[in-house]
Amino acid sequence: MTDSSSSFQPPSVHARAVDSGRRRLLLTLAAAPFAGAVSMMPRRALAAASSSVIEGRNLWLYPGWESLTDDATADCLKAIDLIHQTTDKLAARGIRSVIVVAPLKGRACAENLPAGVALSDGVTKRFAAMRAQAASLNLALVDSVAAIAGVDASQEKYIRADYHWSGHSAEAVASRVAKRLAGMGPLKGSAGSGTRLGKWNEEVRYGDLAALLPPDKKQAVGKDHFIVRSAGASPGLVDGGAPVVQVVGNSMVQPYLGFPQKLSNAIDRPVGLTWTFGDTGPWKTLLNYLESPAYKANPPQAIVWQFNEGQMMNLPSAAGQWDATSVMSEDAFLARVTKATA
Template sequence: MTDLIRSCRRISSLAAPVNRGRRRVLLALGAATLAPTLAWLPRNARAASTTSVIEGRNRWLYPGWESLTVDAMPNCLKALDLIHLATQKLEARGIRCLVMIAPLKARSAAANLPDGTTLSDAVQERYAAIRAHGQSIGLPIIDGDAALATLATDQHAFLRADYHWTAHSAEAFATRAAAQFIKVGVTKGAPGEGEKLGVWNTEVHYGDLAELLPPDRKKAIGKDHFVIRTVVPATALLDSAPPLVQVVGNSMVQPYLGFPQKLSNLLERQVGLTWTFGDTGPWKTLLNYLEGPDFAAHPPQALVWQFNEGQMMNLPSASGMWDASSVMADDAWLARVTKVTGG
């Protein structure tokens, strides 16, 4: 246990898992408390009925609170512009920024949507439109479709009855992120400081979407196979050095799914992590890191900021979409970023 806690002391904040497998990992990492089972849900979905879960073919489940017809692009574009303003302030401090957006499960794993269910053209094209706008304003966004295209034919992009992408998808995104950082020269530090990757292992338990169903439907849907890597304890040398790259995001980048470990391994550098569940939101999560002691003491050379496509339209002021303590006026949010970055 001591070795496991030591191996992840560089992770800036941890939130609780939604199943026993993830709970075991976080306990091993020294998490003091466990959040409610469904704390990862967007606030507008947590109180929803089971109709918020779409049952597809072959026992696949999809989050019904993410619209399959309304793209909400005007608000998505506003969010991208606000993200750009924040990353410009970080870039002025010499911190390279990279935005990573987890794609909509219903688009990336559309093969098992219910018969007759399709995405509107606008939603189908939204991810590409977001990346195109980012490119037009100079905001680097990982090409998620290209990342998922690298998966082997027997590897799913998303978990069958869970909201989250698979560990293979997390590693595919980490590979794209590492390549972009290497391309722009984020390689200072001694080689060999990256995390070692464990062997692949399978855990069987209910996905978080299945947990939302009535007992009879949950039993019918059945448990998922979570293919994850075993934890490899870090050495004392790695334990003592501050991270050169920081990842900020939600449960898609939690250690259980392996994104920060893969990024660290490929960069051969230490990677820090600040993550919270979906009801906190990406805006407050970034503030949690920037206003914390780690950023003040050891600003990173690079930062990955992770979002979900299905929540891209929700700005800091989106009342009812985030936990009440996370909601604030958009300009107030930017003012706090400006203050802590000196921008």
């Protein structure tokens, strides 16, 4: 299973992607794998990405394609409604669902945004609006903002010159998910089958945003210190039988940052993982799993479905935002979910 991690570049304080094709490219970069993906990008792609980075205080970088000012709350609430329709279909097959939305880096780490740059009032209130809508539908959407805010002040919440949340934030959100799952009732399987966590290690290298900068800017931004776990079990999928819980998402939940391992450790059950490139999108990623032989052979007891806040406004039919093979009408998406879970 492959994904890509995020990428930017910082020419001005608030540059933005201006057309849908370029935005789709940036979403792809925002999901590129940490190791070596950047070097495989064509030069034209690198040039496009370099015009959509926000240079913040203290050499922090932010993704310019995730707008800090465009509200889009109404479209995000439509996405919540579609997620609810999907989880109802899963529930009809005995599958529980927990939803995770990775907040904007500019929301979680606002203190390092450039002087004079801030979330608009609409964007500031958007996450709470999504949670309220989910609560009204009895949809289990965890408060990832609160989980990340609770990370120890000595640790980064997002990686300074990278698109992704830190390993500590990934684990904090995974712990919140585990509590939500526990509140839904006993999990199947046997205690003792969860992942054993390794020790925290420090790896020094360029963040995915810095890696797309021109050489002089890249050097000025410098390398990041990635604080991640050493492997405690096979990465991303626990040894110990069929997954009781399946995580479906993008590069925020990739094994490198430790989300699935921490979740498995916290629930003490095997956890499976399906993650894809950012421009595949969460809708098609879920279908990739539900239409797979792995799902057919061993349906999980629960699915943890992960989204990025900066893409929440994009439904399955959002042409130009997702890869062409991932674009479909909302009705077509629901029909495929129904067929896959029949």
